[in-house]
Amino acid sequence: xTVPALEADALGKRFGRRSWALRDCSFRLPAGRVCAVVGPNxxxxxxxxxxxxxxxxxxxxxVRVLGAHPAAARPRxxxxxxxxxxxxxxxxxxxxxxxADLNPGHWDADTARRVVAGGDLDPDRRIRxxxxxxxxRVALALALGKRPELLLLDEPMxxxxxxxxxxxxxxxxxxxxxxxxxxxxxxxxxxxxxxxCDHLLLVGGGTIRLSGxxxxxxxAHTRVTAPAAADLSPHEVVESRTTGRQLSAVIRxxxxxxxxxxxxxxxxxxxxxSYLRNPAAPALTPAPxxxxxxA
Amino acid sequence: xxxxxxxxxxxxxxRASGAPRQWRxxxxxxxxxxxxxxxxxxxxxxxxxxxxxxxxxxxxxxxxAYNACGFTPRCSYDQSSILLYKxxxxxxxxxxxxxxxxVAAWAGGALVGRETESGTARLAWTxxxxxxxxxxxxxxxxxxxxxxxxxxxxxxHHWAWAVGRDRIDTTKFWHDMATFHANGTVPVGLALAGLAxxxxxxxxxxxxxxxxxxxxxxxxxxxxxxxxxxPYLWPSVTRVSSLEEGPLGRGLLVGQxxxxxxxxxxxxxxxxxxxxxxxxxxxxxxxxxxxxxxxxSHYWPLQLVATGILLAVAGLLTYxxxxxxxxxxxxxxx
Numbered sequence: 136x137t138v139p140a141l142e143a144d145a146l147g148k149r150f151g152r153r154s155w156a157l158r159d160c161s162f163r164l165p166a167g168r169v170c171a172v173v174g175p176n177x178x179x180x181x182x183x184x185x186x187x188x189x190x191x192x193x194x195x196x197x198v199r200v201l202g203a204h205p206a207a208a209r210p211r212x213x214x215x216x217x218x219x220x221x222x223x224x225x226x227x228x229x230x231x232x233x234x235a236d237l238n239p240g241h242w243d244a245d246t247a248r249r250v251v252a253g254g255d256l257d258p259d260r261r262i263r264x265x266x267x268x269x270x271x272r273v274a275l276a277l278a279l280g281k282r283p284e285l286l287l288l289d290e291p292m293x294x295x296x297x298x299x300x301x302x303x304x305x306x307x308x309x310x311x312x313x314x315x316x317x318x319x320x321x322x323x324x325x326x327x328x329x330x331x332c333d334h335l336l337l338v339g340g341g342t343i344r345l346s347g348x349x350x351x352x353x354x355a356h357t358r359v360t361a362p363a364a365a366d367l368s369p370h371e372v373v374e375s376r377t378t379g380r381q382l383s384a385v386i387r388x389x390x391x392x393x394x395x396x397x398x399x400x401x402x403x404x405x406x407x408x409s410y411l412r413n414p415a416a417p418a419l420t421p422a423p424x425x426x427x428x429x430a
Numbered sequence: 431x432x433x434x435x436x437x438x439x440x441x442x443x444x445r446a447s448g449a450p451r452q453w454r455x456x457x458x459x460x461x462x463x464x465x466x467x468x469x470x471x472x473x474x475x476x477x478x479x480x481x482x483x484x485x486x487x488x489x490x491x492x493x494x495a496y497n498a499c500g501f502t503p504r505c506s507y508d509q510s511s512i513l514l515y516k517x518x519x520x521x522x523x524x525x526x527x528x529x530x531x532x533v534a535a536w537a538g539g540a541l542v543g544r545e546t547e548s549g550t551a552r553l554a555w556t557x558x559x560x561x562x563x564x565x566x567x568x569x570x571x572x573x574x575x576x577x578x579x580x581x582x583x584x585x586x587h588h589w590a591w592a593v594g595r596d597r598i599d600t601t602k603f604w605h606d607m608a609t610f611h612a613n614g615t616v617p618v619g620l621a622l623a624g625l626a627x628x629x630x631x632x633x634x635x636x637x638x639x640x641x642x643x644x645x646x647x648x649x650x651x652x653x654x655x656x657x658x659x660x661p662y663l664w665p666s667v668t669r670v671s672s673l674e675e676g677p678l679g680r681g682l683l684v685g686q687x688x689x690x691x692x693x694x695x696x697x698x699x700x701x702x703x704x705x706x707x708x709x710x711x712x713x714x715x716x717x718x719x720x721x722x723x724x725x726x727s728h729y730w731p732l733q734l735v736a737t738g739i740l741l742a743v744a745g746l747l748t749y750x751x752x753x754x755x756x757x758x759x760x761x762x763x764x
Contacts, residue, residue, distance in 0.1 A: 185552075188552075188556055189555075189556075189759060189760065190552050190555060190556070190759055191758065191759065191760070192757060192758060192759060192760025193760065205760070206560070206759065206760060209555070209556065209558075209560065210558055212556065213556070214552075214556035216549050216552055216553065218548075218549050220548050220549030220550045220552065220553050221550065221553065222459055222550055222553075223548075224459065224461075224462075225458070225459070229458070233455055233557075234557060236451045236454070236455065237451070237452075237455070237554070237557040237558045237559050238557060238558040239451070239558070241558075274553075277553070277557065278556075281557065281558070
């Protein structure tokens with residue numbers, strides 16, 4: 136279990152001559168985690184997932200998937216693209232048959248069928264006649280039927296109604312737990328992932344702003360309310376705001392805090408937003424050694 | 431141990447049947463194109479058989495009757511057969527020459543462009559088919575089919591043309607542009623280059639319509655280039671004729687002019703029988719006309735060299751497509 140599911144080192148991807156979608160990304164995701172990749176639209180989440188799936192080649196740096204080159208790991212990785220591309224002219228049943236044919240030797244027909252069956256889908260329906268939610272279900276069935284060790288999902292729940300979202304998330308988590316699958320899913324809605332994920336990658340401005348176990352990240356930060364004149368400097372300040380005589384801030388304490396400061400634990404959404412609002416805030420991406428020690 | 435004994439080795443079985451499986455799905459995905467392409471092929475092939483058989487006979491008979499008429503004022507011959515033959519000949523020639531464009535448009539628009547535009551290519555690459563094998567499966571089977579269909583149609587066209595050559599007075603010359611190409615192997619080379627161009631355009635542009643147009647235009651440009659180059663693809667034959675005769679010799683013309691003591695020169699006029707022209711020619715010291723041309727016996731050498739060049743272009747385009755795929759996805763093989 137020492138081989139991380141995903142490990143990036145100074146990873147960067149440039150499109151065209153100038154525009155870097157991602158730059159200098161280093162992080163490590165231990166196997167067996169359910170990881171949320173959070174960030175605003177256009178932050179580089181899709182690029183990161185495509186790099187991990189071996190669909191894009193990095194411009195610089197490296198990414199290792201399940202201890203291997205992404206291309207070599209591809210048979211062990213499931214991927215669901217943001218747009219849920221499927222062959223429009225095939226029926227649901229044909230799509231699953233194709234999944235079985237293209238993944239000889241490691242296709243779990245029962246799982247695939249179960250995922251589709253939950254949606255009350257007519258197997259003879261053509262993909263082009265399905266709703267967005269139904270298409271998501273078929274795309275997930277293809278990815279899960281492959282019985283992957285690592286599942287990469289790009290905005291998987293974006294076009295689902297709350298009921299279907301809840302149901303599919305439950306299904307996904309059930310499958311992942313049953314097979315010990317590492318799941319990495321991106322979203323720009325933090326609340327969507329908070330309950331199901333135990334690991335976080337916050338992507339902003341094309342780089343990793345936060346990475347680590349959600350509990351560790353929350354524990355490392357404190358929301359403080361202090362007199363306006365208080366000196367925050369010994370601590371890493373993520374965000375601070377002064378209103379009247381009061382100062383309210385999210386910090387990473389580097390020592391004991393004065394008694395007259397009121398402290399509270401930030402919520403995950405709080406933490407994410409405070410980092411996104413302050414691009415200059417120092418990133419917190421534990422070095423691989425620290426993470427390994429923690430894991 | 432027991433598990434190892436009872437499990438039939440699935441990876442080996444999977445590898446052995448990998449390509450057929452892929453082709454089966456390729457055929458399923460492109461079923462409408464296969465059906466309409468097959469129907470078009472049968473239609474053109476049937477028209478060519480009709481042309482070379484009954485139409486040629488009827489037209490030849492009509493020409494025979496027409497020539498027997500001489501200057502008899504009241505004489506009947508079957509003009510409609512002659513016209514029908516010409517129409518069907520022209521349309522089938524156009525149809526045969528359209529095949530490379532259709533192949534290129536389909537390859538760019540449907541085979542690769544639609545998949546890169548909609549993202550189903552990425553779906554395939556994450557469904558146990560490596561990018562290189564995905565592209566290979568999309569090139570090999572269609573290439574075999576393209577060679578078979580285009581080759582059969584040009585062979586039938588050549589046969590239909592040859593059957594009428596000595597019997598129908600208006601049969602096209604072997605070096606008539608459309609007939610020259612439709613009778614030989616150039617369309618096969620063009621179609622293969624179009625297939626590769628479509629694949630490359632689809633990978634680069636990731637837009638079905640743009641790739642379709644680019645591939646079709648590429649075939650047009652390649653054809654124009656090959657057509658312009660054809661006269662120079664094989665050593666030509668020079669025919670020298672006297673000034674009175676004017677330049678002589680039939681075939682694929684490469685160039686003509688006059689011979690002077692100083693060498694070859696452009697002919698200011700070609701009617702050596704006319705006094706004015708004759709004077710101009712003697713003034714410049716011309717001794718004879720010359721004409722560089724290809725006789726009919728050069729037909730196959732010219733066709734084969736042109737096809738070879740097109741095949742080399744197709745090979746380069748294919749190599750470029752694999753390179754592009756490798757550079758985008760970061761995988762060499764697999």
